[in-house]
Amino acid sequence: MKQFACGDVVPGCGQRFTGDTEDEILGQVADHAAADHGLAEVPADVVEAVRAAIVEA
Numbered sequence: 001m002k003q004f005a006c007g008d009v010v011p012g013c014g015q016r017f018t019g020d021t022e023d024e025i026l027g028q029v030a031d032h033a034a035a036d037h038g039l040a041e042v043p044a045d046v047v048e049a050v051r052a053a054i055v056e057a
C-alpha cells in the first residue's frame with residue numbers, strides 16, 4: 001500500500017489517502033482537490049509534489 005497526506009502539499013489539510021498505486025492515489029487526490037481546494041484540474045507541478053510525497057505504507 002502507498003499513502004499520501006495532503007498536508008504535505010497543502011499546509012493545514014488533514015486529508016489522507018491510501019491506495020495500491022500512485023495513479024489510484026492521484027485519482028483520489030484529483031477528486032479531493034476539486035471538491036475541497038477548488039482545483040478543477042491539478043497542475044503538473046502539484047502532481048509532481050504529490051508523487052514526491054507518496055510513501056509506502
Ligand SMILES: [Zn+2]
Binds near residue numbers: 006007010
Ligand atoms: Zn487537501
